[in-house]
Amino acid sequence: MIQTTQLSKKYGKTEVLHIDSLEIPTGQSFGLVGNNGAGKTTYFNILLDLVRPTTGAIVNHDIQVNKSEEWKTFTGSFIDESFLIGYLTPEEYFEFIGDLRGMNKADVAKYLEQFDDFFNGEITGKKKYLRDLSKGNQKKAGIVAAMMGNPKVVVLDEPFANLDPTTQIRLKIIIKELTRNKQVTILISSHDLTHVTEVCERIVVLDKGNVVKDIQTSTETLKELESYFSV
Amino acid sequence: MISHFLKLEWKQYFRSANWQKSVFLNILLVLFALYFTASFLIIGIGGFYILEEQFPDKDPLILVNSFLLFAIVGDLIFRYIMQKLPVMNIKPLLTLNIPRNKIVHFILVKSSFSFFNIMSLFFYIPFSVVLIKEGYEVTGVLGWLATMILLIQSANFLNFLINKNNIALGGLVTLLIGGFLVQQYEVFNLAGFVGEGFDFICQNPITAIAFLVLLIVLYVLNYKQLRNEVYLDALISEKTKEANASDLSFADKLGDLAPFIKNDLRLMWRNKRTKSSTWMILMGLLYGLFFYPQPMYREMQFMYVFVGIFSTGTFLINFGQFIPAWDSGYYKMFMSQNFKYHRYLESKFTIMTISVVALFVLGIPYIYFGWKVLLVHFAAMIYNVGVNTHVILYGGTFNRKKINLDEKAAFNLQGTGAVQWLIGLPLMLLPMGLFALIDWLVSFEIAVVGIAGLGFIGIAFHQKLMAFITKKYITNKYVMIHAFNQEN
Numbered sequence: 001m002i003q004t005t006q007l008s009k010k011y012g013k014t015e016v017l018h019i020d021s022l023e024i025p026t027g028q029s030f031g032l033v034g035n036n037g038a039g040k041t042t043y044f045n046i047l048l049d050l051v052r053p054t055t056g057a058i059v060n061h062d063i064q065v066n067k068s069e070e071w072k073t074f075t076g077s078f079i080d081e082s083f084l085i086g087y088l089t090p091e092e093y094f095e096f097i098g099d100l101r102g103m104n105k106a107d108v109a110k111y112l113e114q115f116d117d118f119f120n121g122e123i124t125g126k127k128k129y130l131r132d133l134s135k136g137n138q139k140k141a142g143i144v145a146a147m148m149g150n151p152k153v154v155v156l157d158e159p160f161a162n163l164d165p166t167t168q169i170r171l172k173i174i175i176k177e178l179t180r181n182k183q184v185t186i187l188i189s190s191h192d193l194t195h196v197t198e199v200c201e202r203i204v205v206l207d208k209g210n211v212v213k214d215i216q217t218s219t220e221t222l223k224e225l226e227s228y229f230s231v
Numbered sequence: 232m233i234s235h236f237l238k239l240e241w242k243q244y245f246r247s248a249n250w251q252k253s254v255f256l257n258i259l260l261v262l263f264a265l266y267f268t269a270s271f272l273i274i275g276i277g278g279f280y281i282l283e284e285q286f287p288d289k290d291p292l293i294l295v296n297s298f299l300l301f302a303i304v305g306d307l308i309f310r311y312i313m314q315k316l317p318v319m320n321i322k323p324l325l326t327l328n329i330p331r332n333k334i335v336h337f338i339l340v341k342s343s344f345s346f347f348n349i350m351s352l353f354f355y356i357p358f359s360v361v362l363i364k365e366g367y368e369v370t371g372v373l374g375w376l377a378t379m380i381l382l383i384q385s386a387n388f389l390n391f392l393i394n395k396n397n398i399a400l401g402g403l404v405t406l407l408i409g410g411f412l413v414q415q416y417e418v419f420n421l422a423g424f425v426g427e428g429f430d431f432i433c434q435n436p437i438t439a440i441a442f443l444v445l446l447i448v449l450y451v452l453n454y455k456q457l458r459n460e461v462y463l464d465a466l467i468s469e470k471t472k473e474a475n476a477s478d479l480s481f482a483d484k485l486g487d488l489a490p491f492i493k494n495d496l497r498l499m500w501r502n503k504r505t506k507s508s509t510w511m512i513l514m515g516l517l518y519g520l521f522f523y524p525q526p527m528y529r530e531m532q533f534m535y536v537f538v539g540i541f542s543t544g545t546f547l548i549n550f551g552q553f554i555p556a557w558d559s560g561y562y563k564m565f566m567s568q569n570f571k572y573h574r575y576l577e578s579k580f581t582i583m584t585i586s587v588v589a590l591f592v593l594g595i596p597y598i599y600f601g602w603k604v605l606l607v608h609f610a611a612m613i614y615n616v617g618v619n620t621h622v623i624l625y626g627g628t629f630n631r632k633k634i635n636l637d638e639k640a641a642f643n644l645q646g647t648g649a650v651q652w653l654i655g656l657p658l659m660l661l662p663m664g665l666f667a668l669i670d671w672l673v674s675f676e677i678a679v680v681g682i683a684g685l686g687f688i689g690i691a692f693h694q695k696l697m698a699f700i701t702k703k704y705i706t707n708k709y710v711m712i713h714a715f716n717q718e719n
Contacts, residue, residue, distance in 0.1 A: 011464070048326050050463040072328045085239070085323045087246040096235065100328040129246060 001026050002047070002153065002185065006056035009042055009209075017042045017209040019056075024202075026061075026152070027182030029175065031200030031217075032189040033225065038206040040189040041079070044157050047187070048077055060153060076151035078142035078159070086131030090123045090141045093130060094148070101149025108148075115144050118170050135162045143171065147178065154178065154186045160195045168195065175199045193229070197222045232329070236337050243320070268353055275357030279365065292362060292375075292433065297426030303382060304407045306351070310390040311400050314347050318461070325461065335457050339450065342391070348383050355379045367433075374436020375429065381442035388449040392456065491578035498557060499550075502636035505557075508549050515545025516590055523600040532675060533667035535604055536682065539611025540619070540659050542594050546586035547615055548658065551623035554579050555704075559633040559715035566712060573701045580620055580697070587615045603675070610683040611662065617689025619658050621696045626654040628703045631714035 004022040008015060017039040024030050032040045045051040047058050049065045057064050060071040085093060098108035112124065122137050123144075130138060139162050147154055159175075160168050176199060178184050190196040196203060197217055205213035205228065213228065215221055282291035321334050359376040363369055393399035410421045432438050459465075477500075479493045499505040519538040522528040541548075550557075555575075558565055565575070591612040598605040662682050669678035689696070704711075 045463055050325055052462055052464070069330050072330075077326045079326065083323045083326055087243050088239075092242075096239075097327065099235070 001061060002187075003059045004056070005059075007043075007046065007053050007058060008055045009039075009046065009051065010054045015209055017046070017053075019043070019209075019211055022204070022211065024185060024187070026185055027179065028185055028202055029179040029200045030185070030187045031196040031203040032187065032206060033191070033193065033196055033203060034189075034206035035229075037208070039209040040206055041157055042209075043206070044077070044079060044155055044187070044189065047155060048075070048079070050079075071153075074152040075155065076146040076148060076153070077155035077157075078139075078146040079155075079157045081135065081138045081142065084130045084138055084142055087129055089127070089129055090133075091125075093141065094145060097145045097148050101151075103149055111148060112144070115174075118144070118167065118174065120167070136164060136167070139163060140167065147174075152184060154184060156186070156188050158189055158191065160190055160192050172199050193222060193225045197225065232333060236341075240341070267350070271350065271353035272357055275354040276361060278354070278358055279361045292367065293426065293430055295358070296429035296433075297420075297423045299429055300410060300422040300425040301407065303386065304403055304410070306347075306383075307386055307390060308400070308403050308407065310347055310386065311394060311403070314345065314387075314390055315394070316342060316391050316457075321461065322463075325463075331461060332454075332458060335454055335461060339388075339453055339457065342387060343384060345387070348387050351383060352380070370436045371433040374439045375433045377436075377439045378429070378432050378442050381439065381446050385442065385446045385449050388446070388453050391453055392449065485578075485581060487574055488578040488581055491575055492582060495557075495578065495582055498636070504634065504636045511549055512545050512590075515549075516542050516593060518542050518545075519594070519597055519600075519604075523597070523604065529600070532603070532607070532670060532678075533663050535607035536611055536663045536666045537659055538604075539608040540615060540662055542597075543587050543591045543608060543612045544615040544619055544658070546590060547583045547619060547623065548655065550586070551579070551583055551620065552626065552654065553630070553634055554624060554627040555711070556627075556630045556632060556634045556715070557636070560636065562715045563712055566708060572704055573697065576624060576697060576701055576704065580624065580693075583620045583623075584616050587612055587620075606679055607666075607682075610679045610686070613683040613686030613690075614662050615686070617686030617693075618662075621689060621693075621700065622658060623654065624697075624700050625703065628700070628707050630711065633715050633717065 002024040004019050006021075007017065007019045009017040016037075032043065034040050042051065046053050047060065047065060049069070049071075052066055057066060059065070060075065063071045065071050085096070088096065094108050094112060095105065098104075098111070103111065112119075119140060123133070123141055130141060133141065139159070143156060143159055146156060159171060163171065172195065175186060175188070179186055179201075188196060188200060201217050203213070203215045203217055203221060203225070204211055205215075205225070213225075215224065278295075279291050282289075282294050286294060316338060318338060321338055324334050325331075355376060359372050362372045362375075413419045413421055414423075479496055482489045482492045482496065485492055499509075518541055522534055522538055528534045555562065591608060594608055595605065597608060662685070665685075666678045666682055669681045
């Protein structure tokens with residue numbers, strides 16, 4: 001369960017985020033949509049304690065994220081390529097993250113096996129550094145690393161951007177698989193309404209930092225969102 | 232955890248884009264490093280004996296102590312300008328399962344081992360060894376050495392605290408200049424006074440502990456400050472500067488070259504790499520002060536040519552050698568736009584010519600060293616405009632290295648290939664040799680006329696030369712586009 005209370009973030013006088021209350025129950029697949037500057041990334045950054053809130057707090061599984069760092073043990077995330085360690089090869093990167101999450105080499109190899117299709121032979125065994133991969137391939141590596149070590153919460157910022165159509169479809173399958181047992185809470189932000197309605201059971205729309213819609217996904221959701229955004 | 236960090240550091244170092252550039256450059260850098268190390272070592276070992284010989288009535292250690300204040304303040308100013316905490320590197324670690332305080336300790340401890348802290352040890356350690364060998368009391372010397380090491384480390388951490396604070400820099404500069412002045416006019420021997428403190432440490436080595444306390448306090452302060460700032464909206468934010476749109480409409484007078492010239496001016500103002508090379512231009516302009524005051528060089532008139540070419544052409548060389556690599560980031564876009572290549576090159580030529588003339592004008596005070604100097608500088612200016620601009624533009628067709636504008640210029644050899652070095656030689660050596668030859672065979676005046684004459688010939692054939700160079704650029708277009716697409 002991730003609880004947000006009285007959260008706000010101001011830069012100078014401009015308020016970029018203001019959420020009075022938001023609860024994301026354990027096991028939910030949660031989608032965040034909104035135009036540029038709506039506050040999606042800011043929300044994720046506060047959730048990951050990369051940015052300090054001006055007021056309020058986010059509590060991730062009973063841990064207030066800006067007070068204790070315990071949440072790091074069960075939260076995996078991928079924000080953007082700048083969070084990758086560019087001078088490592090993908091294998092080394094996975095090993096490094098795996099190590100931090102208590103996985104040994106064999107565990108990591110076994111974990112990566114299930115992503116062979118997803119990687120499409122372009123990530124591992126290429127003798128390339130992460131910085132030399134294309135944006136899409138960097139994203140694939142980052143997403144897979146975010147899900148290592150059985151995290152309870154997975155945060156992905158714009159996971160569908162830059163991916164090719166085949167990989168987008170595969171990613172959707174992976175996300176659905178991950179949330180099937182209702183054990184893992186997954187938070188996704190996206191500009192692509194189709195994708196996000198397909199994988200998320202709940203969608204929250206942000207506009208200028210405020211929650212303007214909170215929808216349980218149904219067959220009408222896509223239409224509703226499209227009409228909302230087509231102003 | 233520590234082994235993780237060390238492994239990452241190791242990989243980062245050996246896999247950095249810098250390391251993986253050409254072998255040639257690496258050898259050059261290693262030679263530079265060796266040279267600096269060796270010179271520090273020699274000063275460290277020989278320093279004692281040199282001082283003993285120069286000031287036979289004084290104790291070398293006390294002499295060194297009396298200058299330490301200046302060394303320390305100078306070191307702090309140098310660090311203030313050059314040294315920054317490498318905080319961006321830790322961004323990827325923030326979301327991982329690593330406690331924040333470990334990350335903070337990691338960057339702080341890592342900074343202890345930076346180049347700035349190691350370099351001076353090459354002086355202090357051998358100097359101490361010599362002191363012991365010369366019969367100074369061992370514990371005293373060790374206490375002194377420990378104090379030095381602790382002071383270097385303290386300076387390291389003090390710098391991070393005062394960095395970005397211009398008042399602190401002002402204070403340091405005032406201290407340095409003020410200390411020098413009061414010493415010079417014998418008002419008060421500030422440095423000597425501080426030096427006595429160091430003498431006291433030699434006699435009572437246990438007092439070095441005070442500096443250990445100082446170091447610990449500074450470290451803790453740093454830790455506290457940094458711990459609160461490792462957030463994306465604090466220290467690790469990429470500063471976005473407010474765009475300053477200066478009015479460049481004066482360039483419109485240059486007709487159809489104006490768009491390119493404006494673009495180049497903005498390129499120079501707004502990028503790290505180009506901005507930090509502006510002080511190199513100042514250095515180039517003042518380069519003559521290095522030679523002319525010495526009577527030895529006054530006799531060698533061909534050196535005037537060297538200084539003349541260099542001081543009027545420092546911008547020409549700095550800027551010109553990376554044409555068209557300055558535009559490498561968007562070269563593809565340029566090549567798909569509707570303009571004549573000739574205009575693009577002509578604009579670069581115009582900028583370089585203006586700079587050469589401007590630098591000559593700024594260098595007119597060199598007349599202090601005699602009218603001959605200025606005359607040669609004038610000839611060198613003409614030569615720069617007529618010959619060197621064309622040579623350097625031609626050299627640009629061999630440019631195959633991309634340039635990242637966001638990186639600093641000092642010690643940055645990115646974009647440099649063997650061609651840059653090869654082109655650099657004829658730019659200066661050829662006119663020097665020619666001048667020396669005519670001067671020796673005929674006379675000084677004819678030699679000046681010869682150099683200037685070559686320049687005028689170049690200017691006369693400007694259109695022809697540009698047509699030839701443009702053709703060369705067009706033939707090389709695809710190779711360059713391909714090369715600029717590659718990351719180094």
